[in-house]
Amino acid sequence: MTLVTRPRLLLVEDDHATTDYVRQGLEESGIDVVCVANGTDGSQHALSQTWDIVILDRMLPGLDGLTILMRMRSYAIMTPVLFLTTMDGVPSRVAGLRHGADDYMIKPFALRELVARVQVLLRRSSSFQHTTIMNVADVELNLLTLAVTRNGEKVLLQPQELKLLEYFMRNAGTVLSRQMLLKDVWHMDFPVRTNIVETHICRLREKLGQDGQPLIHTVRGSGYVMSA
CATH class of the missing domain: 1.10.10.10 (Winged helix-like DNA-binding domain superfamily/Winged helix DNA-binding domain)
Incomplete structure (x- = not known):
């Protein structure tokens, strides 16, 4: 048997319906998803484990998504980060991108587009070198x-x-x-x-x-x- 490692994705999202929807779509696309429902646990997971990509909501219980991103970058963790949020104003997008986000999607969203964007980020990521x-x-x-x-x-x-x-x-x-x-x-x-x-x-x-x-x-x- 050929040993294979699937890409690992951390999803930090407090809405359970969105979490289930995103997890199912990504897992059906060959991605392992770990879900966390608050910013405090999300930050701990993001800083203590290795991920191929992280999806963050901006507004979360505990720490907000932007703070999690800033902590990651301050520790030189360059894992690709995609924001998935209702905060659609230009200032919010600019703030996310300037602090190191790799992509920014607005809710509501099309699952097919989200999966496609995640796959693009995985291809760009130098850390993703797994057999497929x-x-x-x-x-x-x-x-x-x-x-x-x-x-x-x-x-x-x-x-x-x-x-x-x-x-x-x-x-x-x-x-x-x-x-x-x-x-x-x-x-x-x-x-x-x-x-x-x-x-x-x-x-x-x-x-x-x-x-x-x-x-x-x-x-x-x-x-x-x-x-x-």
């Missing part, structure tokens, strides 16, 4: 284009099927329980009665084609494993 191709056996997943092939043949997957496949590929050879899949792929941290895991695995197996060469195996009583 994953391989397990004859299955290949391109994390930038989200293209999937098996033995050179294109495989068309829905967004949630892509997330499930990526999770299996990252953990190839490891038995994954149903609860692990619910938590890490569907973000369900609580017990729930649903057949969503079984349904998606069935669809994924069918689309990958299992004739003679199955890749996703059921381990009775334990879960599932992806292996050649």
Whole structure:
């Protein structure tokens, strides 16, 4: 298997609906997102960990986004920063850009445009040097284009099927329980009665084609494993 690291993005946003909307769009585009709901925790995360890009709201509980940005730059942290805010006046934009922001978007916004701007910033960032191709056996997943092939043949997957496949590929050879899949792929941290895991695995197996060469195996009583 080719080891792959996805880009890591810090989202500091106090509106839960916006957070869920942005996180889903970015994760479906191959980006890992960590969400923080206030400026104090956002500043701590931004200064203490390594990120490929940071998205900040301007108005936050605790520290405001501009203060977080200024702290980052004062510590010579040059991670690309994109402001996502309702503060649309020219003075606000100028202040953000002059203090080191790399881009500035106004709410409401189009998710496709946000994803495109994030991808542009990632390409510009000298810190983003990660491999973008994953391989397990004859299955290949391109994390930038989200293209999937098996033995050179294109495989068309829905967004949630892509997330499930990526999770299996990252953990190839490891038995994954149903609860692990619910938590890490569907973000369900609580017990729930649903057949969503079984349904998606069935669809994924069918689309990958299992004739003679199955890749996703059921381990009775334990879960599932992806292996050649």
